[in-house]
Amino acid sequence: MMSRRPQVLAIDDTPVNLFALGAVMEKDVDLQVATSGAAGIKLALQATPDLILLDVMMPDMDGYETCRRIKADAQLAHVPVIFLTALAHIEAESTGLALGAADYITKPINVDIARLRILNLLEREGLRREVMAQRDELQQLITRLTQSSAKLEAARQRELGIGFDIQRSLLKGDVPEAIEGACFACSSQPSQGIDGDFYDIRCIDADCFDVLVGDVMGKGVQAALIGAAIKMAYHQAVADLLIDHLRLPTPAEILNRVNQMLTPRLITLASFATLALYRFHPSRGTLTFVNAGHTSGLLLRQGRVQAQPISGDNLPIGVLLSEVYTERCLAVASGDSLLVFSDGITEVLNAEGEEFGQERLAAQFEAVLDADDGTGEAKLERIRCAVQQFTDGALAPDDQTALIVALR
Amino acid sequence: MMSRRPQVLAIDDTPVNLFALGAVMEKDVDLQVATSGAAGIKLALQATPDLILLDVMMPDMDGYETCRRIKADAQLAHVPVIFLTALAHIEAESTGLALGAADYITKPINVDIARLRILNLLEREGLRREVMAQRDELQQLITRLTQSSAKLEAARQRELGIGFDIQRSLLKGDVPEAIEGACFACSSQPSQGIDGDFYDIRCIDADCFDVLVGDVMGKGVQAALIGAAIKMAYHQAVADLLIDHLRLPTPAEILNRVNQMLTPRLITLASFATLALYRFHPSRGTLTFVNAGHTSGLLLRQGRVQAQPISGDNLPIGVLLSEVYTERCLAVASGDSLLVFSDGITEVLNAEGEEFGQERLAAQFEAVLDADDGTGEAKLERIRCAVQQFTDGALAPDDQTALIVALR
Numbered sequence: 001m002m003s004r005r006p007q008v009l010a011i012d013d014t015p016v017n018l019f020a021l022g023a024v025m026e027k028d029v030d031l032q033v034a035t036s037g038a039a040g041i042k043l044a045l046q047a048t049p050d051l052i053l054l055d056v057m058m059p060d061m062d063g064y065e066t067c068r069r070i071k072a073d074a075q076l077a078h079v080p081v082i083f084l085t086a087l088a089h090i091e092a093e094s095t096g097l098a099l100g101a102a103d104y105i106t107k108p109i110n111v112d113i114a115r116l117r118i119l120n121l122l123e124r125e126g127l128r129r130e131v132m133a134q135r136d137e138l139q140q141l142i143t144r145l146t147q148s149s150a151k152l153e154a155a156r157q158r159e160l161g162i163g164f165d166i167q168r169s170l171l172k173g174d175v176p177e178a179i180e181g182a183c184f185a186c187s188s189q190p191s192q193g194i195d196g197d198f199y200d201i202r203c204i205d206a207d208c209f210d211v212l213v214g215d216v217m218g219k220g221v222q223a224a225l226i227g228a229a230i231k232m233a234y235h236q237a238v239a240d241l242l243i244d245h246l247r248l249p250t251p252a253e254i255l256n257r258v259n260q261m262l263t264p265r266l267i268t269l270a271s272f273a274t275l276a277l278y279r280f281h282p283s284r285g286t287l288t289f290v291n292a293g294h295t296s297g298l299l300l301r302q303g304r305v306q307a308q309p310i311s312g313d314n315l316p317i318g319v320l321l322s323e324v325y326t327e328r329c330l331a332v333a334s335g336d337s338l339l340v341f342s343d344g345i346t347e348v349l350n351a352e353g354e355e356f357g358q359e360r361l362a363a364q365f366e367a368v369l370d371a372d373d374g375t376g377e378a379k380l381e382r383i384r385c386a387v388q389q390f391t392d393g394a395l396a397p398d399d400q401t402a403l404i405v406a407l408r
Numbered sequence: 409m410m411s412r413r414p415q416v417l418a419i420d421d422t423p424v425n426l427f428a429l430g431a432v433m434e435k436d437v438d439l440q441v442a443t444s445g446a447a448g449i450k451l452a453l454q455a456t457p458d459l460i461l462l463d464v465m466m467p468d469m470d471g472y473e474t475c476r477r478i479k480a481d482a483q484l485a486h487v488p489v490i491f492l493t494a495l496a497h498i499e500a501e502s503t504g505l506a507l508g509a510a511d512y513i514t515k516p517i518n519v520d521i522a523r524l525r526i527l528n529l530l531e532r533e534g535l536r537r538e539v540m541a542q543r544d545e546l547q548q549l550i551t552r553l554t555q556s557s558a559k560l561e562a563a564r565q566r567e568l569g570i571g572f573d574i575q576r577s578l579l580k581g582d583v584p585e586a587i588e589g590a591c592f593a594c595s596s597q598p599s600q601g602i603d604g605d606f607y608d609i610r611c612i613d614a615d616c617f618d619v620l621v622g623d624v625m626g627k628g629v630q631a632a633l634i635g636a637a638i639k640m641a642y643h644q645a646v647a648d649l650l651i652d653h654l655r656l657p658t659p660a661e662i663l664n665r666v667n668q669m670l671t672p673r674l675i676t677l678a679s680f681a682t683l684a685l686y687r688f689h690p691s692r693g694t695l696t697f698v699n700a701g702h703t704s705g706l707l708l709r710q711g712r713v714q715a716q717p718i719s720g721d722n723l724p725i726g727v728l729l730s731e732v733y734t735e736r737c738l739a740v741a742s743g744d745s746l747l748v749f750s751d752g753i754t755e756v757l758n759a760e761g762e763e764f765g766q767e768r769l770a771a772q773f774e775a776v777l778d779a780d781d782g783t784g785e786a787k788l789e790r791i792r793c794a795v796q797q798f799t800d801g802a803l804a805p806d807d808q809t810a811l812i813v814a815l816r
Contacts, residue, residue: 130535155567202648228577229578
């Protein structure tokens with residue numbers, strides 16, 4: 001426990017008394033002797049001892065006065081003082097006790113017992129120093145731990161921030177409010193974590209627009225980045241196909257190209273993404289779409305009360321390089337509405353472990369369209385509230401993205 | 409320091425000896441008395457005391473035997489034992505010392521000195537416990553700090569990983585090795601941190617290709633994400649312009665569209681990016697380009713020894729919404745080579761604080777093309793080594809991206 005040999009200072013005008021003790025303690029301590037109180041204090045101030053043995057009866061300055069001066073000195077006050085006193089005087093030692101004596105050793109000295117007392121006190125002082133040193137160390141560690149925790153929290157926040165940046169700037173763009181033939185509403189509630197929902201609306205001309213929705217398997221920033229790469233590949237594919245054919249590529253052509261571009265990399269990353277691409281031609285009254293493993297769209301036709309799930313049977317992007325994506329075409333008309341959504345909405349669970357499910361979502365969609373009040377955003381907000389109510393306000397484990405296309 | 413009152417057990421067949429001491433120490437300790445060694449050990453085992461006062465002379469089991477049994481018991485061995493002994497016997501106490509006595513108090517008891525010794529030892533034991541408790545606490549804190557540091561390191565690695573993922577999957581794509589009219593080589597050395605260098609090569613047809621290079625102001629994942637958003641906007645702009653005009657948009661049209669799409673957001677983010685877009689038509693012998701604040705390209709014509717810097721005077725993307733990007737057109741021919749690079753190469757400093765600079769880079773480019781050995785990658789590697797040599801192997805503060813286009 002003690003890193004160095006303890007220093008004991010004995011102050012005694014007849015040091016011969018101490019020779020036997022000095023010999024016995026040679027292995028334990030360094031013993032220094034002063035033959036007067038003044039000389040002892042001078043020595044102690046030069047190098048603070050760990051313990052002082054102090055003879056009571058000395059000429060000039062006696063032990064009491066010496067002790068008084070020691071205890072009055074800031075540098076020495078903490079040093080334990082053991083008084084050396086004649087056996088005959090021990091009963092009168094209230095003076096020494098009042099001065100803060102740590103113990104007594106009677107003369108003639110029983111060296112074994114004296115050694116025990118000296119070592120007891122030295123050990124106590126060593127432990128006291130160790131407690132102080134440990135306390136400093138604890139304080140430093142706590143400071144470092146606090147700093148480390150703060151840095152960790154900052155890193156977590158930064159990672160979350162990166163995720164939100166990716167979502168905001170790459171995965172989810174601005175949704176045009178309305179074009180000539182349709183109006184749009186979009187709601188995307190990020191989950192606690194980060195995941196890879198993405199969407200895009202491309203207005204091709206006054207009478208044609210594409211709606212892309214996608215969802216990357218898995219969570220976290222990696223899923224979000226894969227989503228961004230897929231969305232970038234989508235734009236690149238559209239541009240490349242336009243350059244190749246100098247005409248607008250079909251939804252199936254686009255998804256086939258995206259699958260060709262990304263599948264090798266997605267297989268390497270052990271990831272895949274579900275996608276659906278819907279192309280509306282309001283004046284022609286057509287909706288052409290490809291669904292690559294994504295949730296069904298819910299199409300509610302003008303005047304009907306029940307929404308119709310519209311789906312495809314293609315694999316997600318990133319599963320099979322040879323997958324051939326095919327499109328379906330439906331007739332649509334003014335007043336029809338399409339709801340597309342991520343499975344983060346239908347797969348939420350209530351307290352009983354039931355899924356919200358597509359049927360409940362369809363019922364909500366039918367109800368909010370039937371009510372026909374307010375904007376598309378207000379309708380989506382009502383659907384969102386219904387989902388919240390179902391889960392009793394539990395935090396959503398996945399992004400909840402929903403988009404309504406309403407044909408005018 | 410001690411959280412509870414110390415428990416002192418006195419074992420003495422004539423406890424009347426202890427009454428005065430008990431009275432004096434009432435405020436300091438809880439004193440329990442046993443009148444025989446056997447009873448004392450039984451009590452001690454029921455509730456381990458902090459200190460034992462043990463009379464030497466007792467009928468049946470004397471103090472020595474009692475002490476021997478205490479020291480032989482794992483539960484009690486650590487408890488300090490102070491022997492109570494008649495003054496007349498103190499000189500014969502080698503037995504007690506050998507048994508591990510902590511101290512002696514002579515009878516008749518001087519209560520003040522006895523109290524001092526008891527408190528000295530109790531304090532020592534309290535400090536010893538505190539040292540142990542603090543040691544545990546230190547160990548726990550060190551464990552937590554180690555875990556926290558590991559988590560922090562993991563978070564840092566994750567952030568770095570995210571940055572590299574963005575660079576690999578979004579900013580820097582595959583470079584086609586060669587097309588009919590040209591071959592390409594690309595080298596991109598990521599810096600210690602993450603930044604926003606990006607590039608793209610688009611083969612439009614057998615006789616036309618676009619080379620885009622860009623560099624986002626600032627560093628870190630945010631810069632990389634902005635780079636990704638710009639590259640995505642570039643692809644989207646090309647697709648949108650193709651849809652709008654049903655013909656290939658010019659480089660100036662593309663950059664004007666990208667600037668329109670991104671400037672409001674970049675101003676909000678207090679960021680901007682330099683871009684250069686080069687369009688080669690090898691058979692027509694033209695190079696059309698727009699430079700939005702990016703480093704000059706270095707064009708080395710067939711048969712010439714000096715590379716010509718080709719530059720523009722447009723602002724970076726994200727500075728001014730009304731900036732009009734204009735293109736320049738140069739004649740190029742088979743055998744001409746263009747080097748495009750990020751300022752991470754020209755702005756490296758040597759030990760004297762000098763920049764590598766465009767002139768040194770041009771000289772290197774001329775030298776490696778003149779040597780005319782090996783692939784484009786080998787040429788870029790030689791340039792990279794020259795830069796490394798210049799900085800004496802110091803780590804690059806910025807991404808170093810270089811791309812050679814060699815017309816066949």
